[in-house]
Amino acid sequence: MPKDWDLFLMPYRQAVDELKIKLRGMRKQFQQENAHTPIEFVTGRVKPVDSIIEKMQRRQVTDDLLEQDMQDIAGLRIMCQFVEDIYQVVDLIHQRADLEVVEERDYITNVKPSGYRSYHIVISYPVQMVHGEKHILAEIQIRTLSMNFWATIEHSLNYKYQGAFPEEINERLKRAAEAAFMLDQEMSAIREEIQEAQQLFSYGKGQQTSDDQVTGNQVTDNDHEDKRK
Known part of the structure; x- marks a missing residue:
């Protein structure tokens, strides 16, 4: 386990800061061209130390494999208005020369049993440090506003029930996820x-x-x- 967490997380914080600027810059370019922007807004965070430690213990991640196995220490989230925008953003990320896509998980086409929908991309991003270049793994989650609303509520409930939802709440969450996706489909129909x-x-x-x-x-x-x- 890292002795100095601030030092260990420094390149991750730099990666998040730089990527937020670049992704928001993409949005600005669409606006300047007076075109529809597929990016509604961008947020980012570095995973808290206690969350990293908990995940290491839960998944039995060893110290020497922490940087390779934990792909979401640096996390970005891109919000979109429409489902179609999500796939446009995915294409835009693939076209960038300043990062490399190393893994993708489409939870929109392949919905999780819980009802969770989102598109996850793991990238390798080069951070320029004082003593040279360091490649950082970062996870970018791309979802609509309604998908994000559902995921935020589900995440909050997860803290209360530790993933073991009562059957009634579990079923209600699934119905809510379907309702949220129906909203996305209706909005796409009148896009x-x-x-x-x-x-x-x-x-x-x-x-x-x-x-x-x-x-x-x-x-x-x-x-x-x-x-x-």
């Missing part, structure tokens, strides 16, 4: 109309911002938030 409406809305917001700047009116905090997204 063109939604995207057209969003384009009109964005154009209108842009016009309003320009008018505010010309007349000297203050721009609201919500407008600043829109610009950051």
Whole structure:
């Protein structure tokens, strides 16, 4: 087990920070081209030390294999509006020259028994350290907003029941997962109309911002938030 966890996790933190900037940059490029962006937003984290230790013990991961066997110490999550966007993001990641895809798991086509849906990609990412380059494994989870809502609730319940859900809750979670996916399918069915409406809305917001700047009116905090997204 690492003697100095801060030192051990340093390249993982750097990888998460860099990847968040790059993935958010992809979103910005679509916006600048006035095109639909498949990326709604991006989050990232480095797994807490206590979670790493617990997983090492549960999966019997030895110290010398920690960096190879634990693929999610660095974790990124990409949220999408539509299921179709997920596969577009997957293609975009494959096209990048600054990382290598080493493993993929499609839990959308191959739904987990619990009802869990998401697309997982494990990448090898080169981090430039003071003493040379270090390749870090990182996991990128790509899912819709409704998939993420379900997964967040299921994850919270997991802490309470330690994975041993009562049968009633287990069945309700499965039904909720199917309902969430039905929502995604309905949204995909009217995708063109939604995207057209969003384009009109964005154009209108842009016009309003320009008018505010010309007349000297203050721009609201919500407008600043829109610009950051």
